[in-house]
Amino acid sequence: MADIVKIFEKLQGSFKGEILRNEPLTRHTSWQVGGPADLFLVPVDKADLALAVRLLAEEECPYFPLGAGTNLLVKDGGVRGAILDLNALKDLELLENHRVRAGCGLAMADLIRVAAEHGLGGLEYLYGIPGTVGGAVIMNAGAFHQQFGDVVVAVVWIDAGGEKTWTRDELSFSYRTAGFNKGQIVVEVLLEFEEGDRRELENILRERSEYRLRTHDVSGPNAGSVFRNPPGQNAWRLVDEAGMRGARIGDAQVSEKHTNFIVNLGEARAADILALIDKVRRAVEEKTGILLEPEVKIVGEDD
């Protein structure tokens, strides 16, 4: 097991960002559940991130990249090793030929809003999806007919071996995945938008915000869609038809409004959410023979 005290001391000499020990992850996930991380590091820039990754790898300490935590279920026992909070890496650079370079910690909403202001289209239907650019790459976030991967030209990523760039043909975007492996951290992306009409784009953003307020206002912390849509099916409909609308374990409840959302009613623990996920999967499987797969990433240890 990694020596956390030793790593902490080594980092203190060279790492520029914040270093926290036993940081509760309830503060960093949209579900507001999850135990503490042994180490919680907030690199201030790319060099700081590279330094942390190198040092953690040397010390055989597992690390886990964190964006806005909007697609994440951290278990109640927390995370052994280090969380790398990437939210400070939020550069945004407008380039020629409708291209934009964006840091992994930039909020996706900021990226899409700035793009629209400059008449750049291609991600406007994703407006309102919370999370960072890095999370959107890893999850290939999507809505309606658009997916984040559609506009990606290249991704710069790092792991213990250093920095690499993958161009479009080396990436494998498909439904809610981009083909990255554990330990590979997206640092920045080069995007190519298409020319659009600024006013039209801004209207779409407004309409998307209103739509999400109407359909996603589930009155409580959540992580968006819990289950992947099986081919040709809607997960929310399968959950609903299995009678799970409003099903509850502890303070975790299948939303009455959107049945692919599970809401934390106040005091839910990750264990409640996991038990409810399991209950819903069993109910759907019994009714339809389809085993739903979670879309949310589940990390950490049981209490």
Ligand SMILES: Cc1cc2nc3c(=O)[nH]c(=O)nc-3n(C[C@H](O)[C@H](O)[C@H](O)COP(=O)(O)OP(=O)(O)OC[C@H]3O[C@@H](n4cnc5c(N)ncnc54)[C@H](O)[C@@H]3O)c2cc1C
């Ligand atoms: C109300 C609500 C609505 C939502 N609607 C949608 C929707 O319509 N469509 C959709 O696709 N999603 C939706 N989501 C889910 C979520 O917002 C997206 O998956 C988002 O892209 C996750 O980004 P994040 O920064 O929060 O990632 P996190 O939750 O922080 O992380 C998700 C995964 O990505 C990894 N990761 C994050 N950043 C990096 C990085 N830089 N390098 C490597 N790995 C990284 C993490 O390790 C983790 O495995 C919704 C969520 C909520 C709460």
